[in-house]
Amino acid sequence: METVRAAERALMARLPEGALMQRAAAGLAAACAELLGRVYGSRVVLLVGSGDNGGDALYAGARLARRGAGVTAVLLAPERAHAAGLTALRRAGGSVAASDAVDALIERADLVVDGIVGIGGKGGLRPEAEKLAGAVERSRAAVVAVDLPSGVEADTGQVRGAAVRADLTVTFGTWKPGLLIDPAREYAGVVRLVDIGLELPREAALEALQHAEVARLLPVPVAESDKYRRGVVGIAAGSARYPGAAVLAVSGALRGGAGAVRYVGPAGEAVIARFPETLVSDAGPARAGRVQAWVVGPGAGDDAATVAEVLDADVPVLVDADGLRLAERDAVRGRTAPTLMTPHAGEAAALLGVRREEVEEARLAAVRELAAVYRATVLLKGSTTLVADSGGGAVRVNATGTPWLATAGSGDVLSGLAGSLLAAGLPARDAGSVAAYLHGLAGRFAAQGAPVGAHDVAAWIPRAWRDVRD
Structure with missing residues (x-):
């Protein structure tokens, strides 16, 4: 967040004193008024810390008080509260609460504005x-949070102990990582970005693709294309115990833009019965025929030999599920062709040798560390999916999904989809990002508020593709 602070200092040097805070307060007050619906007669409580967030809350409270709201400020450090903002609130008719009345005030409030801690807050709340x-x-x-909910860390998305859970977060100038990454994202509610005129460098810690950007990345066949020129993806998945994983990975691959899908493994009969267009082989990956990318691991059980054989191939490889457990670290690190790893939090924890809770509490740090350690692109699955490259740079964040996607086999569909995009020619970072985006949209379309199976998600991928393209 030092980049944001530097941009704020540079802008404040060019503006009259207090002008930047007034811009932020105006946007905050407008968002509060919209959330309230009727401002006149509403009861608003401001939770005011000693930083600029507290000043923003006081000035916004003054604006709401001038429109007829009953506004009361709770000062956590009265001697360090923003003096000019406090004066403005009192002049507008607002008041300051006595410490023994705080709980009752909050209980009766229509709106609480959280201005306790700003972007510099670390280590949990006092x-x-x-x-x-x-x-x-x-x-x-x-509840409206000023810039980000108090108790979440702006740079990492970590939540150390208690934190304010907002319905709406009004953030200024730029997105903060903590607003996009679990677990902090759960506390932010709806996020509204207010432009206050900051000039920020183009390099960003995070990126979040939108429809137009995804549409530009989608592979599109041309007149000269045939099934082989469009790319062939190999799927080495499934086992006698888990044949369904192979079927689901193939279902995602068939809808991912490649021209053909080769399947290698013991679930060939189940795959052919469901998808007769699949090219099935039982001769092993090296003798299955030419492919432009491999997917290995979903439902593979203990077939370490197949995982090793696929990792030895000189084409892009996606490693998922059992493949993550079976792959030798040096075999992944030594590859010259791109590698895309797709763990969930538990698998990421095992790869890093830490507890699952450590990954879930610091997802951004975990995905970056995994990418660096394995020299691979890593897609860390979750309610917000993160995609990181081994060379550093911005981490891609995707939040198109739905909690209904937390269902058996959903990750197998995602692996097949991303593998197909790899075979169609997308770089690993783009293939993972686009696959996560489409998979999340397909999950939303399939669920529409009700439970779904992984096969339903696969069936809705073409709808998601058309929605992005159109």
Whole structure:
């Protein structure tokens, strides 16, 4: 966040004193008014810390008070509260609460504005702030966070202990990583970005692709294309115990843009019965025929030999599920062709030799570390999917999914889809990002608020593709 602070300092040097805070407060007040619906007569409580977030909250509160709201400020450090903002609030008719009345005020509030801690907050909330976060959690008030919810870390998305859970977060100038990454994202609610005129460098820590960007990456056949020129993806998946994993990986691959799918493994009969267009072989990966990319691991059981054989191929390889457990680290690190690894949090923890909770608490750090350690592109699955390259650079964040995607076999579909995009010619980072985007959209379309199976998600991928393209 030092980049943001530097941009703020540069802008403040060119503006009249207080102008930047007034811009932020105006956007914050407008968002609060929209959330309230009726401002006049509403009860608003401001939770005010000692930083600029507290000043933003006070100035926004003054604007709401001038429109007829009853606004009360709770000052966590009265001697360090933003003096000019506090004066503005009082002049507009707002008041400051006595410490013994805070819980009752929050309980009766229509809106609580969280201005306790700003982007510099680290290490969790202090005890007095924890008490306020607990009171907010128990209330029925709508909650608006200033820049980001107090208790979440802006750079990492970590939440260390109690934190304010917002319905709406109004952030200024640029997206903060903590607003896009679990677990902090769960606390942010809906996020609204207010432009306050910051000039930021183009290099970003995070990227979030949108429809137009994904559409430009989708492989499109031309008049001269045939099934082989469009790419062939090999699927080495499934076992006697898990034949369905092979079927689901193939189902994703057939909808991912490659011209043909080769299947190698013990589930050939199940694959052919479901998808007769698949090219099936039982001769092993090296003798299955030419492919432009491999997917290995879904439902593979303990077939370490096949995983090793695929990793030895000089084409892009996606490693998932059992393949992550069976792959030798040096075999992955030594590859010259691109490698895309697709772990969930538990698998990532095993690869890093840490507890699952450590990955879930610091997903951004975990995906970067995995990419560096394995010299691979890593897609860390979750409610927000992260895609990191071994060479560093911006991490891609995808949040198109739905909790209904947390179902058996969903990851197998994603692997087949991403592998097909690899075979169609997309770089590993783009293949993983586009696959996650389409997979999430397909999950939304398939679910529409109800439970779905992985096969339903695969069936809706063409709809997601058309939605992005059109």
